[in-house]
Amino acid sequence: MIRGVRTRAHLLALPATLVFVVFSLVPLLSVLRFATWRWSGTTDPLPVGAANVLRLLSDEALWASLGTTAMFAAMALPAFLTLSLVIALAIEGVRYERAIKALLFAPGLITVGGSAIAWYLLYNPDFGLIPELTGLVLPWTSQPWAALFYVVLFTLWQQTGYGVLVTSAALRGIPREVKEAASVDGATRGRGAAPDRVADARPTMLFLTIIGTVFSLQSYTAVYLLTRGGPFGSTRVLGYYLYETAFERYQLGYGAAITLFVLVITLLVAYLQARVLARRGASEATT
Amino acid sequence: VIAMRLVTAAFAAFVALPLLWLVYAAFIPAEALVRANLATFGFSLENFAALRGTGLWRVDGGVVLRHRPGGRRPAGLRLGAAYAIRNGLRLLALVMLLLALPSELLLVPLYRQLQTMALIDTLGALVVPFLASPLIVFLLLQGLRRVPWEVIEAARLDGAGEVAIVRRIVAPILRPELTASAVLAFAAHWNLVLYPRIMTTEPYGRAGLPHRAAARPRRSSGGCWAPRRWSPACPLIVLYLSSSRSASSRSSSPGSAREPPRPRRSPQRVRGKDGPPP
Numbered sequence: 056m057i058r059g060v061r062t063r064a065h066l067l068a069l070p071a072t073l074v075f076v077v078f079s080l081v082p083l084l085s086v087l088r089f090a091t092w093r094w095s096g097t098t099d100p101l102p103v104g105a106a107n108v109l110r111l112l113s114d115e116a117l118w119a120s121l122g123t124t125a126m127f128a129a130m131a132l133p134a135f136l137t138l139s140l141v142i143a144l145a146i147e148g149v150r151y152e153r154a155i156k157a158l159l160f161a162p163g164l165i166t167v168g169g170s171a172i173a174w175y176l177l178y179n180p181d182f183g184l185i186p187e188l189t190g191l192v193l194p195w196t197s198q199p200w201a202a203l204f205y206v207v208l209f210t211l212w213q214q215t216g217y218g219v220l221v222t223s224a225a226l227r228g229i230p231r232e233v234k235e236a237a238s239v240d241g242a243t244r245g246r247g248a249a250p251d252r253v254a255d256a257r258p259t260m261l262f263l264t265i266i267g268t269v270f271s272l273q274s275y276t277a278v279y280l281l282t283r284g285g286p287f288g289s290t291r292v293l294g295y296y297l298y299e300t301a302f303e304r305y306q307l308g309y310g311a312a313i314t315l316f317v318l319v320i321t322l323l324v325a326y327l328q329a330r331v332l333a334r335r336g337a338s339e340a341t342t
Numbered sequence: 343v344i345a346m347r348l349v350t351a352a353f354a355a356f357v358a359l360p361l362l363w364l365v366y367a368a369f370i371p372a373e374a375l376v377r378a379n380l381a382t383f384g385f386s387l388e389n390f391a392a393l394r395g396t397g398l399w400r401v402d403g404g405v406v407l408r409h410r411p412g413g414r415r416p417a418g419l420r421l422g423a424a425y426a427i428r429n430g431l432r433l434l435a436l437v438m439l440l441l442a443l444p445s446e447l448l449l450v451p452l453y454r455q456l457q458t459m460a461l462i463d464t465l466g467a468l469v470v471p472f473l474a475s476p477l478i479v480f481l482l483l484q485g486l487r488r489v490p491w492e493v494i495e496a497a498r499l500d501g502a503g504e505v506a507i508v509r510r511i512v513a514p515i516l517r518p519e520l521t522a523s524a525v526l527a528f529a530a531h532w533n534l535v536l537y538p539r540i541m542t543t544e545p546y547g548r549a550g551l552p553h554r555a556a557a558r559p560r561r562s563s564g565g566c567w568a569p570r571r572w573s574p575a576c577p578l579i580v581l582y583l584s585s586s587r588s589a590s591s592r593s594s595s596p597g598s599a600r601e602p603p604r605p606r607r608s609p610q611r612v613r614g615k616d617g618p619p620p
Contacts (some may be wrong), residue, residue: 060498060504061429062426063431063432063503064426064504065426065429066426067422067423067425067426067504067505067506067508068417068422068423068425068426068427068431068433069422070422070432070474071419071420071422071423071474071479072423072474072475073473074419074434074470074471074474075437075440075476076456078448078452078455078470079440079443079448079469079471079476080436080440081455082451082452082454082455083443083447083448083451085451085454085455086450086451089450089451094430096453096457107385108467112550123473138349138353141346141350142346142349142350142353143348144346145343145349145350145471146350147539155350155354156358158354158358158361159353159354159357161357161361162357162360162361163360163527163529164525166532166533167363167533167535168535169364170360170364173361173363173367173545174360176363176367177359177360177363181417184363204367212356212357215353215357216357238380239458255415263411265442269442269444275536276535276536278531279535279536280535293446294444297446297449297450297554298446298449298536298540299450301416302449302536302540307450307453310450311450311451314446314447314449314451316451317442317446317447318447319446321442321443321444323576324442324463328490
């Protein structure tokens with residue numbers, strides 16, 4: 056009888072599984088086939104064997120974009136994690152906690168196109184509001200370092216609210232007994248409590264690290280809207296390079312090969328994620 | 343603590359500035375934008391007047407209705423999958439794999455898949471692939487793990503069918519998660535930029551996803567972009583605020599196990615309609 060109940064419960068997953076398989080899994084597996092084509096998207100595909108994959112090895116722009124992605128992640132990820140934790144700790148239990156959380160989460164709800172335009176008009180070195188009012192200029196239209204920094208700032212502006220929400224929820228989920236034990240041991244909000252809370256929030260920070268790494272790999276929308284990969288390709292992250300190759304140069308076959316390349320990197324990250332989670336599960340089981 | 347609060351205040355100001363500017367830019371005279379003289383502080387409603395002929399309300403309203411956060415079918419699909427996984431279906435590995443995949447990986451192969459299914463340039467290309475979201479399934483599964491399973495077992499003993507359990511017991515318990523995940527799913531869908539640009543051509547830009555406004559602002563278009571972009575976000579923000587209030591009131595209640603809601607119908611009615619006799 057239990058088996059019958061379970062089978063009926065499992066049937067409820069059928070529609071979602073169908074969508075996953077048809078629109079995610081099958082296309083993902085098809086990449087292997089598409090990577091052997093020369094295909095513009097409008098003409099019939101022409102099989103070219105391993106030519107696209109071999110081209111990856113000698114494609115300097117691809118390796119440069121991998122470096123840019125790594126640089127972007129190195130700049131954005133530590134700032135994202137630190138801000139999420141610091142802000143979650145600072146606003147915990149204060150009177151305006153909900154208002155601050157809502158404010159920080161709001162950029163994620165505003166249409167990203169509109170946000171990008173607002174940023175463009177605020178920080179444009181030539182006629183932006185901030186340079187005009189304060190004289191402070193971030194030369195993101197001409198200097199490569201400034202352009203990457205600008206995209207990182209925009210990404211932090213958009214995503215930190217999510218990090219704060221997740222961290223805050225984790226801090227709230229810490230059992231009351233643990234908090235009481237800490238206060239009995241003499242920890243106050245100002246002394247001793249913060250390091251303990253940081254340790255408590257470690258699993259969440261781990262989760263945010265993994266999610267942040269994946270976000271870094273798919274940061275192409277901000278690049279597309281703000282800098283279009285420029286100046287001089289300094290903000291051309293992997294995702295944007297893939298879009299540019301496949302849908303602006305119409306080399307969809309080679310785009311599929313780049314997809315394979317990104318997939319390998321992503322699987323490496325996922326493998327590390329699985330190992331860390333497994334280790335965490337084992338340590339929890341022993342305690 | 344003071345240092346942390348200073349950082350928070352500074353970051354809150356950094357976040358608020360573009361948002362305030364986005365709202366305020368709707369009221370500056372269009373001429374200020376045309377002349378690239380943004381520091382001209384004036385007040386005008388001409389940008390709103392310029393919206394009149396653009397068909398914005400029809401287009402954006404249509405999208406909100408089509409992909410409304412409370413849409414039952416997508417929520418049902420996702421909740422059904424999460425419930426099946428909670429009941430032992432080995433689908434979590436696939437969900438985690440899809441969750442970890444950057445979305446751009448699917449741009450090329452999904453284009454081909456939609457082309458094969460004759461969905462390119464149709465509304466289906468914008469809707470159907472998003473009916474099931476791995477992130478939402480994962481979030482709902484986390485919520486389901488906190489549901490006391492005795493309630494489900496008791497309902498089964500009373501003869502309730504699985505669909506009835508999901509609809510009448512699980513869904514009401516998970517209402518905060520369902521609302522929050524619907525807001526997240528809607529915001530993610532609403533913010534798609536490159537995907538609709540690739541999968542649909544200009545006529546279907548009328549489906550309203552906001553990529554058409556994603557291009558850099560043309561000065562000649564005045565300031566009408568600002569009300570265009572923030573006005574559709576207003577319902578989302580209200581929904582987010584209400585869902586966060588509901589979620590926080592639930593999570594702040596003592597104990598992690600949740601109280602099941604009071605059933606709307608008697609067990610006999612539930613049994614009689616949806617489930618087999620005991």
